[in-house]
Amino acid sequence: MNKEICPLAKKCGGCDYQGMSYEQQLKEKEQSVRKLMKGFGEVLPIIGAQNPYHYRNKVHAVFARQKNGEIVSGVYQEGSHRVVPVNACQIENEKADEIIVSVRKLLKSFKIKVYDEDTDYGLLRHVMVRTGYVSGQIMVVLVVRSPIFPSKNNFVKALLKLHPEITTVVLNVNERRTSMVLGDRNITIYGKGYIEDTLCGCIFRISPTSFYQINPVQTERLYKTAMMLARLNKRNVVIDAYCGIGTIGMVAAKTVKEVIGIELNAEAVRDAIANAKRNQMDNIRFVQGDAGMFMEGMADREENVDVVFMDPPRSGSDEAFLRSLLILAPQKIVYISCNPETQARDLKVLCKKDYQVEAIQPVDMFPFTKHCENIVLLSRKIKNF
Ligand code: SAH
Numbered sequence: 001m002n003k004e005i006c007p008l009a010k011k012c013g014g015c016d017y018q019g020m021s022y023e024q025q026l027k028e029k030e031q032s033v034r035k036l037m038k039g040f041g042e043v044l045p046i047i048g049a050q051n052p053y054h055y056r057n058k059v060h061a062v063f064a065r066q067k068n069g070e071i072v073s074g075v076y077q078e079g080s081h082r083v084v085p086v087n088a089c090q091i092e093n094e095k096a097d098e099i100i101v102s103v104r105k106l107l108k109s110f111k112i113k114v115y116d117e118d119t120d121y122g123l124l125r126h127v128m129v130r131t132g133y134v135s136g137q138i139m140v141v142l143v144v145r146s147p148i149f150p151s152k153n154n155f156v157k158a159l160l161k162l163h164p165e166i167t168t169v170v171l172n173v174n175e176r177r178t179s180m181v182l183g184d185r186n187i188t189i190y191g192k193g194y195i196e197d198t199l200c201g202c203i204f205r206i207s208p209t210s211f212y213q214i215n216p217v218q219t220e221r222l223y224k225t226a227m228m229l230a231r232l233n234k235r236n237v238v239i240d241a242y243c244g245i246g247t248i249g250m251v252a253a254k255t256v257k258e259v260i261g262i263e264l265n266a267e268a269v270r271d272a273i274a275n276a277k278r279n280q281m282d283n284i285r286f287v288q289g290d291a292g293m294f295m296e297g298m299a300d301r302e303e304n305v306d307v308v309f310m311d312p313p314r315s316g317s318d319e320a321f322l323r324s325l326l327i328l329a330p331q332k333i334v335y336i337s338c339n340p341e342t343q344a345r346d347l348k349v350l351c352k353k354d355y356q357v358e359a360i361q362p363v364d365m366f367p368f369t370k371h372c373e374n375i376v377l378l379s380r381k382i383k384n385f
Contacts, residue, residue, distance in 0.1 A: 006090050013078030015091065015368040022052045026364060029372040033362045036344045040376070041357040047221055052091075052367030055215040057197075059096040060128040060181055061086065063104070063114040071114055073104045073127065081117065081179075091368050095165070096129035099140060102162045103127050110155050115145050117177065123149065125174055126181050130206060132197035133216035137167040139195045141208045147173045147187060156190045167191050170208050182209050194271070200224065200251045202279050210268040211244040218365045222336070222373060223251050226309065229359055229377040230334050232256045236306040239298075239330075241291040241321070246272030248309050248336070249284055256307075259284040262291045292320030299327035307332045316342025322349045329354065333378040338365070340374045347376060356381055 009018035017025045030046040037043055049055065061073040064083040074086035088097050107114065107124065115122035126143040140159070142149070149155070149171055156169050168191025174183030186193065186208050194207045197216065200223050206212045213219040226248065232238065236256040240249030243261035245268050253259045253276075261284065263269050269288040276284050287294055291312070298305065308330045310317060316339065325333065326349075333355065337343035340362075351357065359377040366372070 008084060008086060008089075011077055011084045012075050012086065014075060014089075016370040017368050022048070022367060025052075025367060029364060029370070030362060032370075033340050033360070033372055033374055036340045037347075037357075037360050037374075037376075040344070040347055040351065041360055043360045043362065046362040046364055046372075047218075047225065048364050049215070049218055049367050051217075052364075054090065054092060054094055055217065055367065056089075056092045056096075057131045057133055057216055058128065058212070058214050059089075059092045059100065060126050061100045062126050062181075063107075063124050065114050065116065065122075071104060071107055073100055076179075093129070093131050095138065095163075096131055099129050099138070099159075099163050099166065100127050102159060103140070103142070106155065106158055106162075110151060110158075112150070112155075120145075120177055128172075128181065128208070130195055130208075130212070132195045132206075134198040135196050136165065137195040137197070138163075138165055139168045139170065139191075139206075139208065140166055141170045141172050141182075141186075143172045143174050143182060145173075145175060147171060147185070149189075152189050160190070167195060168193055172208055184209075199247055201254075202247070202250045203275070204245055204247060204250075205271050205274050205278065206245060207267050207271050210265065210271045213247070213365065215365045218363060218373075219247075222363045222365065222375070223248060225361055225363065226334050226336055226375050227251060227255075229361065229375065230307055230309070230332060232307060237304060239295075239305055239308045239310075241295070241308060241310040242312045243272060243286065244268050244311075246275050246284070246286060248311060249286075250275060250279060250281060252307075252309065253281050253284040257283065261286040262294045263288060264290060292318045292324070295321050295324035295328065299324040303328070305330045307334065309334045309336065311336040312342075314339040314342065317346050322346060325350065326354055329380060331380050335376045335378065337374050337376070338371060340372060343374060343376065347378075350378060354380055354382065 072085040113122040128141040
């Protein structure tokens with residue numbers, strides 16, 4: 001399994017652990033989690049990936065025109081706006097990489113100009129490809145400066161001829177002069193405008209801008225471990241905070257009385273509602289809004305909650321959320337984090353008085369990068385009766 005060091009490693013900067021054995025990578029991550037979790041409890045051995053290569057189900061490439069006129073696609077060099085050309089990557093889905101190369105080759109014959117940030121001129125900015133691990137469905141998102149894409153039908157036809165496995169093509173309009181990849185508007189030009197995939201026996205619909213974990217094999221292990229730690233039962237009322245398209249909540253819903261999912265991104269909430277219907281689940285509902293504010297409302301209404309799953313973005317949770325969590329006083333909190341640093345900060349607040357850490361389980365979702373996912377199970381010291 002020892003592949004060669006990626007020739008782009010230095011320029012790209014996406015992989016922190018290039019050249020390091022996977023075993024060593026796992027050791028490093030476990031150690032860094034242990035350091036951050038010091039004082040909270042023992043850290044269980046990290047759950048590593050069986051195959052650390054080509055796990056990324058979502059791939060994006062930025063497009064640029066070089067001084068000699070050649071069009072390249074790849075990633076921004078770390079800390080700069082120079083594009084490092086990438087045709088293949090050890091951690092990205094291989095089919096997605098091939099599709100991006102094909103799009104680049106088609107640009108010339110269709111006379112499509114790539115976008116230039118400095119002059120704000122040109123059409124194609126980025127291409128994002130999302131793949132369904134179980135379903136095999138593939139979504140191609142063409143991020144464009146303007147919704148007018150000349151001979152788009154023929155472009156799609158030509159792309160499908162090269163890759164008949166593509167199931168949907170979407171134009172994402174990003175008119176802003178920003179380094180943010182995606183704009184707000186999606187126009188479906190082929191297929192359904194989303195893909196579906198299966199996780200832990202549930203089918204999920206994934207739209208262009210909805211968050212979905214990027215390593216599907218490890219995500220299933222992450223969720224299964226989180227459920228096992230939570231030891232849910234049929235009487236439980238459960239919150240899935242920062243729920244994305246509802247994945248954690250829906251897996252939990254199979255074994256509990258009721259689940260409420262809270263998510264800020266409106267498109268993700270639409271996906272979540274559709275997902276619940278698609279899987280015929282009637283004991284889960286979703287709320288669009290800020291998780292902290294929603295929890296404050298629940299605490300004010302003195303509602304009863306048994307278990308809270310929280311899976312915030314890298315920045316961690318906020319004061320309002322943590323304060324309301326202490327008032328709501330669920331028996332268990334399962335804190336899943338992609339940034340153990342902010343997780344440790346938040347744990348300090350929760351463990352001051354009311355909660356104790358029962359288990360700490362790191363999971364490697366991002367081989368070759370220094371990032372590590374971490375699950376912490378907390379239980380309330382004073383039991384409610
Ligand atoms: N639990 C999901 C998503 C986790 S990613 C999964 O495993 O797939 C974190 C999610 O939090 C994103 O979907 C993001 O849109 C959402 N989010 C970010 N800030 C938020 C806030 N203040 N309130 C609610 N959701 C938020």
